[in-house]
Amino acid sequence: MSHISPVLWEFLVHWLEHFAIFPPEASTIAPYADALYFALVGMTITGLVLVMSMVLFFSLRYRKERHPEAVQIEGSTLLEATWTLIPLGIFLVFFVWGALLYFRVYNPPPNSMNVYVVGKQWMWKVEHPGGQHEIDALHIPEGVPIQLTLISQDVFHSFSIPAFRVKREAIPGRYTSVYFEATKPGKYHLFCTQYCGTDHSAMIGWVYVMTPADYSKWKAGNTSGASLAQNGERLFAVMGCNACHTGTSQARGPNLYGLYNTRIRMNDGSTMIANDAYLREKILNPSLHVPAGYVPIMPTFQGQISEDALIDLVEYIKSLSSNYRLQQMMNKSDLDSAQPAPIGPANQGAGAAPLQIVPTPGVSKP
Amino acid sequence: MSTIVSLPDQSTAKLPSKSYLNQEYGLKSWLLTGDHKRIAMLYLFSITFFFIIGGVLAGLIRLELLTPPADLMATDTYNKVFSMHGIIMVFLFLVPSVPATIGNFLIPLMVGARDLAFPKINLLSWYLYWIGGIFILSAMVLGGVDTGWTFTTPLSTHYVNTHVVTAAMGIFMAGFSSIFTGLNFIVTIHRMRCPGMTWFRLPLFVWGHYATSIIMILGTPVLAITLVLVALERIFNIGVFDPTKGGDPLLFQHLFWFYSHPAVYIMILPGMAVISEVISTFSRKRVFGYTAVAFSSVAIAVFGFLVWEHHMFIMGVSQYSALVFSLMTMLVAVPSAIKIFNWSMTLYKGSITFETPMLYAFGFIGLFTIGGLTGIFLATLGMDIHLTETYFVVAHFHFVMVGGMLMAYMAGIHFWWPKMTGRMYPEAMSKTAAVITFIGFIVTFFPQFILGYLGMPRRYAAYPADFQVLNVFSTAGASILGIGYLLPLLYLPWSLIYGQIAGNNPWQATGLEWQIQSPPLTENFTEIPIMDHEAYDYEWLANKTHHEVQTVG
Amino acid sequence: MTEKNISTHQDAEVHVVKPPVYFAIFFALLVLTALTTGISFIDLGVFNAVIALAIACLKASLVVLFFMHIHYSSRLLKLTVAAGLFTFMLLISLTMTDYISRAWGMF
Amino acid sequence: MDSTSIATTPHELESSGLPHAHDHPAFMRHHFEDIGQQREAASFGMWVFLLTEIMFFGGLFCAYLILRNWYHPAFVAGSNTLNIALGTTNTAVLIGSSFTMAMAVYSAEMRRKGQLILFLTLTILLGFVFIGIKGVEWTTEYQEQHVPGINFSIQEFVHPTNPKAIPLAPDMAEKTQLYFFLYFAMTGMHALHMIIGISLLFFMVWRASRGAYTAGHVIPVENFGLYWHFVDIVWIFLFPLLYLISRYR
Numbered sequence A: 001m002s003h004i005s006p007v008l009w010e011f012l013v014h015w016l017e018h019f020a021i022f023p024p025e026a027s028t029i030a031p032y033a034d035a036l037y038f039a040l041v042g043m044t045i046t047g048l049v050l051v052m053s054m055v056l057f058f059s060l061r062y063r064k065e066r067h068p069e070a071v072q073i074e075g076s077t078l079l080e081a082t083w084t085l086i087p088l089g090i091f092l093v094f095f096v097w098g099a100l101l102y103f104r105v106y107n108p109p110p111n112s113m114n115v116y117v118v119g120k121q122w123m124w125k126v127e128h129p130g131g132q133h134e135i136d137a138l139h140i141p142e143g144v145p146i147q148l149t150l151i152s153q154d155v156f157h158s159f160s161i162p163a164f165r166v167k168r169e170a171i172p173g174r175y176t177s178v179y180f181e182a183t184k185p186g187k188y189h190l191f192c193t194q195y196c197g198t199d200h201s202a203m204i205g206w207v208y209v210m211t212p213a214d215y216s217k218w219k220a221g222n223t224s225g226a227s228l229a230q231n232g233e234r235l236f237a238v239m240g241c242n243a244c245h246t247g248t249s250q251a252r253g254p255n256l257y258g259l260y261n262t263r264i265r266m267n268d269g270s271t272m273i274a275n276d277a278y279l280r281e282k283i284l285n286p287s288l289h290v291p292a293g294y295v296p297i298m299p300t301f302q303g304q305i306s307e308d309a310l311i312d313l314v315e316y317i318k319s320l321s322s323n324y325r326l327q328q329m330m331n332k333s334d335l336d337s338a339q340p341a342p343i344g345p346a347n348q349g350a351g352a353a354p355l356q357i358v359p360t361p362g363v364s365k366p
Numbered sequence B: 001m002s003t004i005v006s007l008p009d010q011s012t013a014k015l016p017s018k019s020y021l022n023q024e025y026g027l028k029s030w031l032l033t034g035d036h037k038r039i040a041m042l043y044l045f046s047i048t049f050f051f052i053i054g055g056v057l058a059g060l061i062r063l064e065l066l067t068p069p070a071d072l073m074a075t076d077t078y079n080k081v082f083s084m085h086g087i088i089m090v091f092l093f094l095v096p097s098v099p100a101t102i103g104n105f106l107i108p109l110m111v112g113a114r115d116l117a118f119p120k121i122n123l124l125s126w127y128l129y130w131i132g133g134i135f136i137l138s139a140m141v142l143g144g145v146d147t148g149w150t151f152t153t154p155l156s157t158h159y160v161n162t163h164v165v166t167a168a169m170g171i172f173m174a175g176f177s178s179i180f181t182g183l184n185f186i187v188t189i190h191r192m193r194c195p196g197m198t199w200f201r202l203p204l205f206v207w208g209h210y211a212t213s214i215i216m217i218l219g220t221p222v223l224a225i226t227l228v229l230v231a232l233e234r235i236f237n238i239g240v241f242d243p244t245k246g247g248d249p250l251l252f253q254h255l256f257w258f259y260s261h262p263a264v265y266i267m268i269l270p271g272m273a274v275i276s277e278v279i280s281t282f283s284r285k286r287v288f289g290y291t292a293v294a295f296s297s298v299a300i301a302v303f304g305f306l307v308w309e310h311h312m313f314i315m316g317v318s319q320y321s322a323l324v325f326s327l328m329t330m331l332v333a334v335p336s337a338i339k340i341f342n343w344s345m346t347l348y349k350g351s352i353t354f355e356t357p358m359l360y361a362f363g364f365i366g367l368f369t370i371g372g373l374t375g376i377f378l379a380t381l382g383m384d385i386h387l388t389e390t391y392f393v394v395a396h397f398h399f400v401m402v403g404g405m406l407m408a409y410m411a412g413i414h415f416w417w418p419k420m421t422g423r424m425y426p427e428a429m430s431k432t433a434a435v436i437t438f439i440g441f442i443v444t445f446f447p448q449f450i451l452g453y454l455g456m457p458r459r460y461a462a463y464p465a466d467f468q469v470l471n472v473f474s475t476a477g478a479s480i481l482g483i484g485y486l487l488p489l490l491y492l493p494w495s496l497i498y499g500q501i502a503g504n505n506p507w508q509a510t511g512l513e514w515q516i517q518s519p520p521l522t523e524n525f526t527e528i529p530i531m532d533h534e535a536y537d538y539e540w541l542a543n544k545t546h547h548e549v550q551t552v553g
Numbered sequence C: 001m002t003e004k005n006i007s008t009h010q011d012a013e014v015h016v017v018k019p020p021v022y023f024a025i026f027f028a029l030l031v032l033t034a035l036t037t038g039i040s041f042i043d044l045g046v047f048n049a050v051i052a053l054a055i056a057c058l059k060a061s062l063v064v065l066f067f068m069h070i071h072y073s074s075r076l077l078k079l080t081v082a083a084g085l086f087t088f089m090l091l092i093s094l095t096m097t098d099y100i101s102r103a104w105g106m107f
Numbered sequence D: 001m002d003s004t005s006i007a008t009t010p011h012e013l014e015s016s017g018l019p020h021a022h023d024h025p026a027f028m029r030h031h032f033e034d035i036g037q038q039r040e041a042a043s044f045g046m047w048v049f050l051l052t053e054i055m056f057f058g059g060l061f062c063a064y065l066i067l068r069n070w071y072h073p074a075f076v077a078g079s080n081t082l083n084i085a086l087g088t089t090n091t092a093v094l095i096g097s098s099f100t101m102a103m104a105v106y107s108a109e110m111r112r113k114g115q116l117i118l119f120l121t122l123t124i125l126l127g128f129v130f131i132g133i134k135g136v137e138w139t140t141e142y143q144e145q146h147v148p149g150i151n152f153s154i155q156e157f158v159h160p161t162n163p164k165a166i167p168l169a170p171d172m173a174e175k176t177q178l179y180f181f182l183y184f185a186m187t188g189m190h191a192l193h194m195i196i197g198i199s200l201l202f203f204m205v206w207r208a209s210r211g212a213y214t215a216g217h218v219i220p221v222e223n224f225g226l227y228w229h230f231v232d233i234v235w236i237f238l239f240p241l242l243y244l245i246s247r248y249r
């Protein structure tokens, strides 16, 4: 091999080191996707072999030298039916199979840990409920079902983690979500796959899957001090929301406690679920859907508030489940929220204490 | 029912003294012609021009992707290059490729008419094509467009400051050019068939173009109005497609893909039309299951309108409507399968020869089957999540568009070259080119499937080093492919002067177009023919030898 | 098909529509215009939209059938018109499958 | 019929280029077999063209329907600022012009030159009246600052001067901009078609005065009629969608 020039040699070594033909399988989704993939590959090979062997065999057997006289054949309804129905049946199997996977990936189970992702030209901003912010990186614990709630601040982006076989577009104006559960600690590629302008190809990063212990350490070491809900609480005051949403009966705006995920009646008689999308929509286009019994006097905050801040507000409203916390906020303007909140997610704001939201691996199985 | 058809001796063939090529001389006689055959030649010349530009851009793409970082050109430049590559290849090359050249040339001949129904509109559509082309070229020269060929909003409306409006207007014009082509075809096929030419005596080529024309006239206007909205939105800063102003970017996607999905069938049906003719001619047999093949074209055209949302599966469309569209996509794939199987069966008990067009046709069958079946991967909802926006999609559509349509186009050009010019292309050379193209193609685009499953995103100027090996393969393949396309670019013009004289019916094909002189007269038929046999009646042809058609002069 | 009527253009005889028909249609269209404007001033809830569109469809059909002679035309032209409407409906209805069901399943 | 009937050799090709000898009117194009075929091809061609026009406007209608459902109050408020009297008048005018156009076709078929010119001119006049009224409306909208991208202001919708109008919340009032954008896009596209039509009409009057259409060659008049009626139909739908629907909410 000595006659190969050293430069070329170096190249070859380099390539071989970086050569892969199959991505790592690192989520609970991946085996399902791969199974589907191999089934599809199997179908393609079968179909191709079938067609090509017909073509090859016939063109050898009936080439002019061997078969100078063509026999005219009209066609055959039976054959037509066969090759209509069999491919149709095969395709339908894949339709059902694919649909099941799709619904699984895009409908996160309710117990999953929520991480917000904001896409903007040209970076990913990840916000953990505990207030940890990251850019172009995502740290997650292994073995925990995770829901990403994505939104874009400008154009379409797409959050793709090939090793997990999941991706979802972050679109402007609306939340989208995707679910996965990492299975193998490690460092995986993160891409923006929807073309988003000049630096589209630089909108990449890494996903770090950590053992739960490592993850807790990381979390504690990276917290910015205030959880999303706490930030939201502050914003709620700063933006003047609490001027109307006082939580009292004389208030101009409706009471927001315990609002999240309830079904509310609108003034046109329809009902809506107060989910993340609804809360976000209320802040930007308040008069689009007006709850029964109110006049649309709430001002719009469109253009005055970033997607990050919206996420904080939404998190905050989600975390409100009793009057207690609002009372507390009204009384004290300092954000000392060391007091344990009564129930559930509301205690995310509990300062530097480890967040309760991360379910232990045993509990997390969907 | 068996037939022996042997190829005629070409050594005695002479060029006719009078033909559409020498009816009149001078630039003006070409630029103001109403003759569909001359317009076809004008188109042939024009789309070749744009194919070279698009091909050179493809070469630049591949060169840039040879190494992981964006070193050959800046990311912005790269973005402009692939956008222009996509726009030119789709709107200025592939959409008009077969219909406007071969279709334009042959449809009147095949239905037994003197010309298309509206010769002036036909000429107009060529001019519109060029106006569109000039708009697009000027967008490119003035600084480019970097939105991709899909013009995704709000990127294209509010976030880039390149020449989106110019390019959009270019596509608008090119779109109307294709609408007029489709209009002409539909009217001609309905209204200009010669006596005895019933629907089921029409060659499958005509059926394929009929289906294509349906899509052209019903789909293209939606693209036109969408682009107008994009342009207005940019100019007046409105927000029908911009969520911060209350609009919905997905509305753009819906309108755009309402055209652009059916448009991919504009880009394949004429190719399939060519393949039907080629396969049947070189196996000396009628196409197996004629009616099934004919109706599957129309079925593709109609069902093609029901599946557009499969380009938006992960963009936040309703999951339920994604179900509907995935199901429809599975249905629309079936007629293509029907065609593939019927062509394969046509070979059965044929008497097959392997002329160049036939080699390209075999290439088509193999590559389109792969391309089409990988379309099923993408139509499968859960799989699309992983594969969409990666090189898998790039590989899929190059397999169907380059491996499918471009192969078919090459097959068609070679097949009808003797009819169009009266001369044969060099046989050995063209077979070499066909084989080179096939090998080059596989080496270029097959690795991209693997890259796609690895997760390499499309439209990336720079990529992680893990992906380099396969990209090097791809670039190497593109060089081979380039040679494969360069060869015909050289030997076809060469054959215009030095090629062997072909005679009227060098392939001994049954089509009406082969029964007249090559190249044909301006008025095609001296007397309108009366059709008394089916399109692929080789018995009729075998018994017809004593009526062998003479050329003029 | 027999050899005789193979030619596709035998039915070229033109039906000349007489002015009284035009007058009648013209009058009907004016009446319908007045009607639709009038009804729009009455509050009928959702039916305002339904009626307005129904009248518009009626008017359009009158124009197509008589002013544009489709009533007297060959089946091909009738089918052509139908094809246009059909594709338009596809565009609307299939786009709607997305918009209508987007909020579904968010329970 | 035997295969000889596929005559392909030019036996008696005259240098004049006209391939067949039998008599036909001068306006017949040589690539048609007979005048019936030409006529059928032409009217079918026109219809196919109108199909593309349906889909062209179809995209706009689709956008309108979706956004209207989203921002219903804004679209109602926007719609309520339009002048219903002018809209109705315009509808009547356009229907009238369709009628005169139909009569023009009839006159051409009857080969009455004077009458044809009369009706074509009337159609032009009514066309101009339509554009004129539309122009008045557009000017009002401009004065009321309702032209998106040029001088749009939501003032009118947040603090309506009309006591009967329901004020909109500012965020909803913003969305009236979408209504007006689509309003201008749709009426503008429609008016563009009218202007093209009127230009063609001028040309046709000139041709008619030279007797072009009253010697049996009615195809151009007929096809133009189809186009004109189509433009009328578009308006028949625009009128209720833009002006009438939900006046009362």
Ligand code: HEA
Binding pocket: A043, A046, A047, A048, A051, A086, A087, A090, B150, B264, B265, B267, B268, B310, B311, B329, B330, B332, B333, B334, B336, B337, B340, B341, B368, B369, B370, B371, B372, B373, B374, B375, B376, B378, B379, B380, B384, B387, B388, B389, B393, B396, B397, B400, B401, B404, B405
């Ligand atoms: C000529 C063009 C062409 C053609 C014909 C097709 C044909 C098909 N395409 Fe493709 N497609 C494109 C051009 C084309 N496509 C382009 C340009 C894009 C990308 C646009 C962009 O984003 O830039 C795209 C993208 C694309 C997507 C979106 C991917 C994404 O962005 O996520 C999807 C998803 O469903 C898809 C599906 C299909 C299907 C199901 C077919 C079917 O019609 C294929 C049917 C054919 C077969 C199925 C093969 C024959 C079958 C057999 C021989 C039977 C085999 C036997 C057995 C199974 C037993 N295509």
Ligand code: HEA
Binding pocket: B051, B052, B054, B055, B056, B058, B059, B060, B061, B062, B082, B083, B085, B086, B087, B089, B090, B093, B094, B147, B148, B149, B150, B394, B398, B401, B402, B406, B444, B458, B459, B460, B461, B474, B478, B479, B481, B482, B483, B485, B486
């Ligand atoms: C008809 C359609 C068509 C055709 C024929 C081709 C042909 C080719 N295409 Fe392309 N391609 C598209 C349609 C087409 N493409 C579209 C729609 C996109 C998406 C754009 C977007 O994302 O917006 C795309 C994107 C695309 C990409 C992805 C870019 C990206 O996402 O970052 C790549 C990368 O390899 C590529 C490569 C090629 C190659 C190597 C060829 C080769 O087949 C070309 C071979 C031809 C020639 C080379 C020219 C002829 C030869 C000569 C004149 C000789 C001299 C020239 C040289 C030696 C260079 N194309």
Ligand code: CUA
Binding pocket: A119, A120, A121, A122, A156, A157, A158, A192, A193, A194, A195, A196, A197, A199, A200, A201, A203
């Ligand atoms: Cu963000 Cu691509």
Ligand SMILES: [Cu+2]
Binding pocket: B260, B261, B264, B308, B310, B311
């Ligand atoms: Cu598609």
